[in-house]
Amino acid sequence: MNFLTNLISGLSLGSVYAIIALGYTMVYGISKMLNFAHGDIIMIGGYMSFIMSMYVGMNGWLALLVAIVICTILGITIERLAYRPLRGTGSLAVLITAIGVSYFLQNIALLIWGANPKMFTSLFKGMSPIHAAGGKLTITPESIFTILANIVIMLCLTLFVSKTKAGKAMRAVSEDNGAAQLMGINVNQSISLTFAIGSGLAAVAGVLMCSAYPVLIPTTGAMPGIKAFTAAVFGGIGSIPGAMIGGLILGIIEIFSRAYISTELADAIVFGCLILVLLVRPTGLLGKKVHEKV
Amino acid sequence: MAERILKSVSVRALKGAKRGGQYRKEAMIAYGILIAGYILLQLGAATGIIGRNLQGQFVPICVYMALAISLNLVVGISGELSLGHAGFMAAGAFTGVVVTRVLEKSLSFAPARLIIALIAAALVAALAGFIIGIPILGLRGDYLAIVTLAFGEIIRNFMNVIYFGLNEKGHLVFSFNHAIDGIEDANRVITGPIGATGTTQIATFTGAMLLTAFTLFVVLNIKNSKQGRAIMAIRDNRIAGESIGLDVKKYKLMAFVVSAALAGMAGCMFGQNYSTLAPVKFNFNTSVLILVFVVLGGIGNIWGSMIAAALLTILPEALRQFSDYRMLTYAVVLIVVMICTYNPAIKARIGAVWSKINPFRKRSKDNSGSSGKKGKEAA
Numbered sequence: 001m002n003f004l005t006n007l008i009s010g011l012s013l014g015s016v017y018a019i020i021a022l023g024y025t026m027v028y029g030i031s032k033m034l035n036f037a038h039g040d041i042i043m044i045g046g047y048m049s050f051i052m053s054m055y056v057g058m059n060g061w062l063a064l065l066v067a068i069v070i071c072t073i074l075g076i077t078i079e080r081l082a083y084r085p086l087r088g089t090g091s092l093a094v095l096i097t098a099i100g101v102s103y104f105l106q107n108i109a110l111l112i113w114g115a116n117p118k119m120f121t122s123l124f125k126g127m128s129p130i131h132a133a134g135g136k137l138t139i140t141p142e143s144i145f146t147i148l149a150n151i152v153i154m155l156c157l158t159l160f161v162s163k164t165k166a167g168k169a170m171r172a173v174s175e176d177n178g179a180a181q182l183m184g185i186n187v188n189q190s191i192s193l194t195f196a197i198g199s200g201l202a203a204v205a206g207v208l209m210c211s212a213y214p215v216l217i218p219t220t221g222a223m224p225g226i227k228a229f230t231a232a233v234f235g236g237i238g239s240i241p242g243a244m245i246g247g248l249i250l251g252i253i254e255i256f257s258r259a260y261i262s263t264e265l266a267d268a269i270v271f272g273c274l275i276l277v278l279l280v281r282p283t284g285l286l287g288k289k290v291h292e293k294v
Numbered sequence: 295m296a297e298r299i300l301k302s303v304s305v306r307a308l309k310g311a312k313r314g315g316q317y318r319k320e321a322m323i324a325y326g327i328l329i330a331g332y333i334l335l336q337l338g339a340a341t342g343i344i345g346r347n348l349q350g351q352f353v354p355i356c357v358y359m360a361l362a363i364s365l366n367l368v369v370g371i372s373g374e375l376s377l378g379h380a381g382f383m384a385a386g387a388f389t390g391v392v393v394t395r396v397l398e399k400s401l402s403f404a405p406a407r408l409i410i411a412l413i414a415a416a417l418v419a420a421l422a423g424f425i426i427g428i429p430i431l432g433l434r435g436d437y438l439a440i441v442t443l444a445f446g447e448i449i450r451n452f453m454n455v456i457y458f459g460l461n462e463k464g465h466l467v468f469s470f471n472h473a474i475d476g477i478e479d480a481n482r483v484i485t486g487p488i489g490a491t492g493t494t495q496i497a498t499f500t501g502a503m504l505l506t507a508f509t510l511f512v513v514l515n516i517k518n519s520k521q522g523r524a525i526m527a528i529r530d531n532r533i534a535g536e537s538i539g540l541d542v543k544k545y546k547l548m549a550f551v552v553s554a555a556l557a558g559m560a561g562c563m564f565g566q567n568y569s570t571l572a573p574v575k576f577n578f579n580t581s582v583l584i585l586v587f588v589v590l591g592g593i594g595n596i597w598g599s600m601i602a603a604a605l606l607t608i609l610p611e612a613l614r615q616f617s618d619y620r621m622l623t624y625a626v627v628l629i630v631v632m633i634c635t636y637n638p639a640i641k642a643r644i645g646a647v648w649s650k651i652n653p654f655r656k657r658s659k660d661n662s663g664s665s666g667k668k669g670k671e672a673a
Binding site (some may be wrong): 029034082085088089090091092093095096097099100101103104106107108110111125217222229230233237262265267268271272275278279282283289 | 359375429430431432434436437439440443444445447448451452454455471486487577578582585587589593618619621622624625626628629632633635636637638640
């Protein structure tokens with residue numbers, strides 16, 4: 001039963017990583033940049049939801065909606081102000097700018113909300129955990145909803161990207177920016193839309209993560225951000241199912257190494273697995289192999 | 295025909311001479327900054343202009359300069375993005391601490407201990423760089439960046455579970471993943487997440503400055519050697535480099551290992567500057583900080599990264615009175631500087647304004663540009 005409990009908490013943590021990784025992977029796919037500020041948008045999402053439910057007195061679900069809207073606007077603004085002026089100037093310049101944005105968000109949060117941890121109230125506070133197998137196995141509502149949310153988001157995104165016009169435009173831009181523009185696709189709009197979706201998902205991930213691990217500080221998003229980035233690379237960056245598989249595997253590895261090997265070494269094991277995967281498949285599990293043209 | 299060949303040869307020779315001149319200029323500026331900085335800071339400290347707080351930053355300034363120079367070898371000269379430089383720094387720092395603690399009784403002359411520790415730190419960090427470098431050199435661009443990030447985190451994570459102590463006989467005891475029993479607190483050398491404790495601080499400003507000069511010497515010489523030119527050729531066009539017979543893996547590995555060894559030495563000096571040092575100090579943020587020095591100073595520009603390292607280490611101290619807004623300002627400055635230096639439109643506008651107000655502008659710039667074009671046509 002211990003094994004099953006660990007598996008479920010692994011899946012739940014992995015689902016959070018997967019939702020964050022989806023944002024990473026879509027942004028990378030379309031603009032070929034590592035958006036290091038993504039983790040901090042999670043943190044902003046968490047704080048927004050916290051503020052809305054604690055001080056404004058909103059219902060948890062309504063607060064989540066507000067957090068999604070705010071993070072979406074934030075994502076579009078960041079792209080417009082910080083990343084768009086640097087489009088096409090090489091990945092290093094944009095990477096450093098993204099790090100600058102990440103510092104900016106963390107320090108804004110530090111100024112507004114202070115360094116003291118805020119205790120986040122779970123979105124699923126009223127619900128009682130499910131007991132199975134004679135009380136040996138406990139499944140928290142947080143786990144169930146996180147895993148469900150992950151599946152729903154993943155299905156919706158896949159449908160969106162493959163069926164709708166905007167989704168097809170996004171795919172075209174990520175395939176070939178210039179050709180897409182010649183075909184009459186509004187590249188700026190597509191990229192803004194990607195950032196909007198990614199940031200909205202980050203808000204969802206933030207609220208789900210803070211429901212399960214309720215301590216909220218300005219650096220809350222940093223480590224999950226890095227792990228989710230790892231998950232995106234693990235699954236093959238740029239691929240939507242890859243992000244989900246990568247996230248789930250990473251979450252399970254992390255929980256299992258915490259439970260059975262060593263708490264301190266869990267992160268080292270997670271990163272070690274990433275390196276092993278990249279050695280065998282240099283573009284991740286589901287990544288496309290890119291042939292180089294001379 | 296003969297004339298054309300002659301012309302192209304002369305242009306090439308001229309270019310070669312120019313490159314040599316550029317190297318000398320770069321080296322002179324870099325060493326000049328170092329010497330002038332040393333004299334100014336020593337004078338400032340002696341006359342009391344520079345306060346105690348800032349004097350405490352002297353060794354870290356030198357260490358960060360050395361780290362920026364060594365990372366520039368990978369990011370600027372070899373053209374690979376590395377996000378795990380703090381990992382090598384950590385490896386060097388903790389190796390240095392163990393070595394100096396072991397030698398403390400038998401070797402009382404501190405500089406000798408420091409030099410042995412530096413060599414050991416360089417070896418350990420180089421070994422780590424070698425082990426990490428071999429598998430990752432097949433990867434490209436962002437994948438390489440994420441793997442260096444992962445390795446940096448792994449090294450730091452391992453520091454959290456490593457325990458070193460000295461037993462009654464003064465021998466070194468090692469333990470993995472659990473604390474060592476039966477040792478007095480004073481005899482603990484490295485204690486997992488608490489890190490190094492009870493280190494005798496033997497790092498001095500002069501020593502740190504000499505280390506920076508050594509790092510500078512190594513990197514500038516590599517940059518101006520046959521190997522350095524090969525590394526830069528691979529950076530500019532890997533396929534072209536490969537097709538003229540350059541061993542891409544060998545040269546990339548060389549840059550990576552040398553950079554790791556130099557970072558290890560800088561880390562060792564850093565470790566000797568504090569009596570206690572926790573592994574947390576070497577997290578992802580430190581790697582990013584060093585990368586910021588390199589990018590702000592101008593990628594590949596060695597003296598630029600030295601100045602950026604010095605200024606950005608002093609800046610937080612100088613901004614103490616704005617403590618709350620300090621990091622926020624830092625973030626905004628970082629974003630604005632990146633946009634101003636890399637956005638083509640803004641860069642051109644700044645360039646136009648600068649050429650109007652620049653008192654040292656060269657009037658012969660147009661001539662050299664057109665002769666360069668002719669040279670290309672001739673070739």
